[in-house]
Amino acid sequence: MTTVTGQLMTATIVTRVRERARNAPAAVAMRHKDFGIWQEVTWAAYWTQVELVAHALLALGVEPGDRVAVHAENRPEWLYADLGTVAVRGITVGLYPTNPPAEVAYLLADSGAKVLIAEDQEQVDKALAVLGECPELRRIVYLEPRGIRGRYDDDVLMSWPELLALGAEHRAERPGAVERLMSQVAPDDVMTLIYTSGTTGPPKGVMLTVGNVEFAVRTLVLGGGFTSPPPSERDLTLSYLPLCHVAERAFTVWFNAAAGVQVNFAESIDTVQANLREVQPTILFGVPRIWEKVLAQVDIKLESASPVKRAITRFWLRVADRAGDALARTGGRHTLWTRAAYAIGWVFCYRSLRERLGMRRVRYAASGAAPIAPGVLKFYMGIGVPMHEVYGMSENTAIATANRPGRVRLGTVGEPQPGIELKIDEATGEIMTRHPGNFAGYWRNPRATADVLDADGWLHTGDVGEFVEGTHVRITDRMKDIIITAGGKNIAPSEIENALKASPYLKEAVVIGDQRPYLVALIGIELDTVGEWARRRGLPYTTYRDLSEKPETRELVQRIVDEVNGRFARTEQVKRFAFLPKELDHEDGELTATQKVKRSAIAKLFEDLVEGMYAR
Numbered sequence: 001m002t003t004v005t006g007q008l009m010t011a012t013i014v015t016r017v018r019e020r021a022r023n024a025p026a027a028v029a030m031r032h033k034d035f036g037i038w039q040e041v042t043w044a045a046y047w048t049q050v051e052l053v054a055h056a057l058l059a060l061g062v063e064p065g066d067r068v069a070v071h072a073e074n075r076p077e078w079l080y081a082d083l084g085t086v087a088v089r090g091i092t093v094g095l096y097p098t099n100p101p102a103e104v105a106y107l108l109a110d111s112g113a114k115v116l117i118a119e120d121q122e123q124v125d126k127a128l129a130v131l132g133e134c135p136e137l138r139r140i141v142y143l144e145p146r147g148i149r150g151r152y153d154d155d156v157l158m159s160w161p162e163l164l165a166l167g168a169e170h171r172a173e174r175p176g177a178v179e180r181l182m183s184q185v186a187p188d189d190v191m192t193l194i195y196t197s198g199t200t201g202p203p204k205g206v207m208l209t210v211g212n213v214e215f216a217v218r219t220l221v222l223g224g225g226f227t228s229p230p231p232s233e234r235d236l237t238l239s240y241l242p243l244c245h246v247a248e249r250a251f252t253v254w255f256n257a258a259a260g261v262q263v264n265f266a267e268s269i270d271t272v273q274a275n276l277r278e279v280q281p282t283i284l285f286g287v288p289r290i291w292e293k294v295l296a297q298v299d300i301k302l303e304s305a306s307p308v309k310r311a312i313t314r315f316w317l318r319v320a321d322r323a324g325d326a327l328a329r330t331g332g333r334h335t336l337w338t339r340a341a342y343a344i345g346w347v348f349c350y351r352s353l354r355e356r357l358g359m360r361r362v363r364y365a366a367s368g369a370a371p372i373a374p375g376v377l378k379f380y381m382g383i384g385v386p387m388h389e390v391y392g393m394s395e396n397t398a399i400a401t402a403n404r405p406g407r408v409r410l411g412t413v414g415e416p417q418p419g420i421e422l423k424i425d426e427a428t429g430e431i432m433t434r435h436p437g438n439f440a441g442y443w444r445n446p447r448a449t450a451d452v453l454d455a456d457g458w459l460h461t462g463d464v465g466e467f468v469e470g471t472h473v474r475i476t477d478r479m480k481d482i483i484i485t486a487g488g489k490n491i492a493p494s495e496i497e498n499a500l501k502a503s504p505y506l507k508e509a510v511v512i513g514d515q516r517p518y519l520v521a522l523i524g525i526e527l528d529t530v531g532e533w534a535r536r537r538g539l540p541y542t543t544y545r546d547l548s549e550k551p552e553t554r555e556l557v558q559r560i561v562d563e564v565n566g567r568f569a570r571t572e573q574v575k576r577f578a579f580l581p582k583e584l585d586h587e588d589g590e591l592t593a594t595q596k597v598k599r600s601a602i603a604k605l606f607e608d609l610v611e612g613m614y615a616r
Helices: 015-025 041-059 077-085 101-111 121-129 161-175 177-183 211-224 246-259 268-281 286-304 307-330 334-355 374-382 445-451 493-503 527-536 544-548 551-567 599-605 608-616
Strands: 002-004 005-007 027-033 037-042 069-070 089-096 111-118 139-142 157-158 190-195 206-208 236-239 261-265 283-286 364-367 387-391 422-426 430-435 459-467 472-478 506-512 518-524 574-579
Touching: 015 041, 015 077, 015 246, 027 041, 027 077, 037 041, 037 493, 041 161, 041 177, 069 077, 069 101, 069 121, 077 089, 077 111, 077 177, 077 190, 089 101, 101 111, 101 121, 101 544, 121 608, 139 161, 157 161, 157 246, 161 177, 190 246, 206 211, 211 246, 236 268, 236 283, 236 608, 246 261, 246 283, 246 608, 268 286, 268 334, 268 493, 283 286, 286 307, 286 374, 286 493, 286 527, 307 334, 307 374, 334 493, 364 374, 374 387, 422 459, 445 459, 472 493, 472 544, 493 506, 493 518, 493 551, 506 599, 518 544, 518 551, 518 608, 527 544, 527 551, 574 608, 599 608
Parallel strands: 027 261, 069 089, 069 111, 089 190, 111 139, 139 157, 236 261, 283 364, 364 387, 518 574
Antiparallel strands: 002 005, 027 037, 190 206, 422 430, 430 459, 459 472, 506 518
């Protein structure tokens, strides 16, 4: 609790930013690139922007409980809009930049957003196209004027500078309006809606309250639930994953506000590798697809290096592989041998490799939001990047388990966070959590809320798991994804899929076999690595599909499938596979905005391929 003008004020991310602006106004809160040059934003400037946005929202008629949507890439304005909304007791709704118009219409209408902060012409066009389906939307504020100013004559539109000017005017007329609302905030105020990925149906709005987020701040940030020691002003992060995802919100907004971690915004998802090299963050979070992509790039660069450099690097990567094995056995704690091997390898290989990857200064790295192959994590551990798999979900404010420094168990998502209850249902194997971070429910959907949040306060996660050594949790799969073959065998497809995707040559692997005599797989190649592999062999190709259909490519993938099959029981082996004819895409309805495969959609879209594998 914070004391302001004699009153006790509930702590929020907004009050934390305000206090930092008062105590260290000139310190750098965040950085972003403008015309190729990093621009710094101080805590004082940060708070000024938040305050102006908050006053502007009041001028636009936003009242406590109203929703303000943000449809933009990661940038400072995302945070200004988020905190400005929370300051006036509104509810922030994040949209993914890749959401197509139909999803934009659904999210804006379902949330009942009153104001939309849209990044550019592309996002404005989406909103204008569906405006008739969003009766509660009154104003669209655009951040980038290119292509909009002078071409659109619509009273619903307002530029970002106009919004700030409106905020300044309102602040001058009613200087204490925002502070009064901040003093009235209550722990059960809903402060954000985080929409689910929608793998099995329409996305649902997860209601997170002020109390939920404060518990997350105390557990994950101030309590060192992830990093050891806890994050501080000396730490740097790179913000590049969508901010409407709970994990990125934690590592960007909450780490920044609560611990003073400096946020550096990537220019785009396509420039992440270059921005990593420039920033060299100390704390780095990524989803499995990112870690796998970086590893695939290492393989590409290695194959195109000179023979001498390739031989030296391969030698030290073999040493790193042995070190990774040793660290996996010790929980991530170094032995005399691993320290010596790493110290010598740092001089000859690891320092330059980590520098190129943008991970030279990383003291804590985490993977979450989806399963990842242990071999991928072991690679990073072997080259000296302290890697940890973590687990949580929007519905429990990302608070469930984490592999802690020195207590890492590969193949698990770690130990329950301090101060929470976690159990595994004896009958179904479902993981359940109970703690103050459990959400308030699904927005306007009490029936769906009752399906996952029981009368005793337990959140049913939908994930199936088991305890390893009595302390660590291993997730086997999602309950809805478990395959029951025609022979009655229960199979967790994600383990097989992750083993396949651990290969740098494979990007997608969707195992199918429910009520079938055996397992088959739809496989998507990694175009960059397989393309480089084809180039080195003088194998010409024109498109993704053309490369996939090459007999040589099928032989390459068959070897990978055979190797993976050797690790599983006979009933868990992939008997046949077919190539996906295209790269999966969110806009085509094949992936969620978080890049998770929509199994039901894939099975339906590529039904002919699946039936063909069973018809042989």
